[in-house]
Amino acid sequence: MRFAWPLTQGGNTIRKKRRTAGPEIRESGFSASPKRAASSIMAVMPDALPEYHPLTVLRDWSAVSPGSAFRISDAQTGIIAFGATGSGKTSGPAAHFGRAYLLAGFGGVILCSKRDERAMWERWAEETGRSGHLTIIDKSGRYRFNFLEWEASRAGEGGGLTINIVALLDEIAGAIASGAGKAESGSGGDNKFFEDALHHLNTNLVDLALFASYGDPQGGSVSLPLMRLILNTAPQSLKEAESHEWKDREWGCPAIVRAADEATKNADEDTRADFEECRNYWLQEFPNLSDRTRSIVTLSFSMLVRPLITRPLRKLFSTDTNVKPEDTFKGRIILVDLPVQEYFLAGRVANLVWKRCFQRAVLGRMQPNDGTYLRPVFLWADECQNFVTEFDAAYQAVARSAGGCTVYLVQNRESLLRVLHSPSAVDSLLGNLQCKCFCQNSSVETNDWAAKLLGERWRDIISTTHGTSNPMTPDMEGTQSAGASSSEQRRYYVEPASFTTLKRGGPSNDYQVECIVYNGGMKFSGYDEHGHPEQQPHTQMTFDQLTKEQRGKLRQL
Numbered sequence: 001m002r003f004a005w006p007l008t009q010g011g012n013t014i015r016k017k018r019r020t021a022g023p024e025i026r027e028s029g030f031s032a033s034p035k036r037a038a039s040s041i042m043a044v045m046p047d048a049l050p051e052y053h054p055l056t057v058l059r060d061w062s063a064v065s066p067g068s069a070f071r072i073s074d075a076q077t078g079i080i081a082f083g084a085t086g087s088g089k090t091s092g093p094a095a096h097f098g099r100a101y102l103l104a105g106f107g108g109v110i111l112c113s114k115r116d117e118r119a120m121w122e123r124w125a126e127e128t129g130r131s132g133h134l135t136i137i138d139k140s141g142r143y144r145f146n147f148l149e150w151e152a153s154r155a156g157e158g159g160g161l162t163i164n165i166v167a168l169l170d171e172i173a174g175a176i177a178s179g180a181g182k183a184e185s186g187s188g189g190d191n192k193f194f195e196d197a198l199h200h201l202n203t204n205l206v207d208l209a210l211f212a213s214y215g216d217p218q219g220g221s222v223s224l225p226l227m228r229l230i231l232n233t234a235p236q237s238l239k240e241a242e243s244h245e246w247k248d249r250e251w252g253c254p255a256i257v258r259a260a261d262e263a264t265k266n267a268d269e270d271t272r273a274d275f276e277e278c279r280n281y282w283l284q285e286f287p288n289l290s291d292r293t294r295s296i297v298t299l300s301f302s303m304l305v306r307p308l309i310t311r312p313l314r315k316l317f318s319t320d321t322n323v324k325p326e327d328t329f330k331g332r333i334i335l336v337d338l339p340v341q342e343y344f345l346a347g348r349v350a351n352l353v354w355k356r357c358f359q360r361a362v363l364g365r366m367q368p369n370d371g372t373y374l375r376p377v378f379l380w381a382d383e384c385q386n387f388v389t390e391f392d393a394a395y396q397a398v399a400r401s402a403g404g405c406t407v408y409l410v411q412n413r414e415s416l417l418r419v420l421h422s423p424s425a426v427d428s429l430l431g432n433l434q435c436k437c438f439c440q441n442s443s444v445e446t447n448d449w450a451a452k453l454l455g456e457r458w459r460d461i462i463s464t465t466h467g468t469s470n471p472m473t474p475d476m477e478g479t480q481s482a483g484a485s486s487s488e489q490r491r492y493y494v495e496p497a498s499f500t501t502l503k504r505g506g507p508s509n510d511y512q513v514e515c516i517v518y519n520g521g522m523k524f525s526g527y528d529e530h531g532h533p534e535q536q537p538h539t540q541m542t543f544d545q546l547t548k549e550q551r552g553k554l555r556q557l
C-alpha cells in the first residue's frame, strides 16, 4: 500500500492523497525565512516548543502513517540513502530531507562529489529563503580556512593538538592511498608498516614545530611549509646527524631542534620528556631508517601536503581564515564546491579537511542546560564513498547530543566496503545512521541486507494440491484428488527482489521516485499482502520530481 503526502515548496512535491484528517497542524519553525508564510511544512506538533526542540517536526509523515513524523531527534540520529545510479536518491529522499533541514534553519557543511551539486543547493536555498546563509568554498579563494591555525587556536586542547592534526593528515594520506589503489589490497603487511611509519613521521613533524614555538603567547605555530622544511633538512644517516656540518647549521631541522630545546628548557617534566622523545626521533630514529623506508615516507609526506600548498587549495587552506566550521552553529551553510568529479584528489582533500574540522567542532559543542537547544547542523555527502572514513561511526554516535546530523548517500554496501575495508566497519557506520532509505537497487548484497534489516514475520502460507491418478486400464478414468494445507512460515516484510523494481523517476515513471524508508524503531501503519492492517518497520514513500507548475505544464502538453 502506498501513500503520498503533502509538501510544500517547489519541486519534489510529494503527492497529496490524505486518508485521515491529521491532528492539529502547525507550521514548523524557521523564522529567518522570508518565505516562511509560503512554506507549508505542516507538522504534527505538540503545543509551542522551544526553538530546535528535539520533537520539532521536520516532515509530517501522517499521510503515510497516521501520527508519524520525522523530527529533529530523528535527524540527529543520521540518515543514509542507498540506490543505484539514477535511482532517484538525490531528487527523491535527499531533496525531501535537504529542503526540510534548510526550512528548519539548520546550519551545515555540504561535501561535493559532482559539479551540479552547487546549483542544486543554490536552488534549494533560494526556495527555502536561505540563499543569504549559503557560503560557497570554491577555487576563487573568496572564502578561506587555515585549518592548522584553527586547530592551534582552539583553547584547552593541550596535547590533543598534535593528535588532531595528525589524525587529519592520516585521513588525507588514506584518501591518497585509496586513490592510488593501494587500499584495495587491505591494510595488512607492507601497507600497514608504511602507514604507521608515515603516522610516526607526521607526529614528530607536528610536535617539533609546536615545541619550537612552545610558550609563545601567540600560541603554537605549525604550518605545512615548516613541516616540509624540517623533513627536507633532516639528517639522512647517523653520521650526518653527529657531524658538525649538520648540527651547526643556522637553519632548517638542526636549528629548529635547538630552538625547541631552548623553548622547552623550563617546561614541566612531561613536556620536557615529550620533547626528548621527539629529539630522539630526529637525531636517532629517522637517520637510522633504511634508505627505502625513509624515501617512501618522505615521498608519502610530500604527496600528502602537496595538494594543500599548491593551487587551487593553497589559498583556501594555507593563508588566512574568513570562514570556519563554527559559523554553521549560527546557521551558515558551507558548500565545498571543489567536486571530486572535477578536482580529483585535490577535491577529496578539500572536502576531507572541511569534514574532519566540522566534525571536530561539533564534538566540542555542549547542549546548554537552560531550557534552550542547540541549532542542529548537518554534514551532507552525496556519493559519500568519496569521503567516508572510519571516524564517522564514532562521530555520529556522539554527534547526536551535540546537534550533529549526518546525511550520506551511496549506491550500495559494496561501495562502503571498498573504502572501509571490513564488513564490521561498514556495519558500525550503518548502525549509527538510523534512518535508512532504499531507492531502486540491483545490488544483490544490499538488497539482501535491506530485507534482513527490515525483518521477517510469521505468515500463514496456504498450499493447494490437485491431481489425477493414473487409470488402471485405458478405458477407466483416473481418480481426481485435491487438497489444501496451511503452514506458518517466516517471510520478509520486503523481499530482496522488491528493491529492484522501485520507480526511478524520469518520464518513464511519470517523474516519480519510490523509496522504502526505515527509521530505527519507528513503526508505520501498513497492510499485509491480504490487505489486513498491520504495523510495519518500514514504509514506502513516493516522491514527485516535478514542481506543481512543471506538472501543470506537462498536463497541458
Ligand SMILES: Nc1ncnc2c1ncn2[C@@H]1O[C@H](COP(=O)(O)OP(=O)(O)O)[C@@H](O)[C@H]1O
Pocket: 011, 083, 084, 085, 086, 087, 088, 089, 090, 091, 092, 439, 504, 505, 506, 507, 511, 545, 546
Ligand atoms: N527534477 C527532475 N525532473 C525530471 N527528471 C529528473 C529530475 N531530477 C532527476 N531526474 C531524473 O531522474 C532520475 C533519477 O535522478 P537522481 O535523483 O539524480 O538519481 P540518483 O541520485 O540516484 O543518481 C535520473 O534519470 C534523472 O535524470
Ligand SMILES: [Mg+2]
Pocket: 089, 090, 091, 382
Ligand atoms: Mg545522485
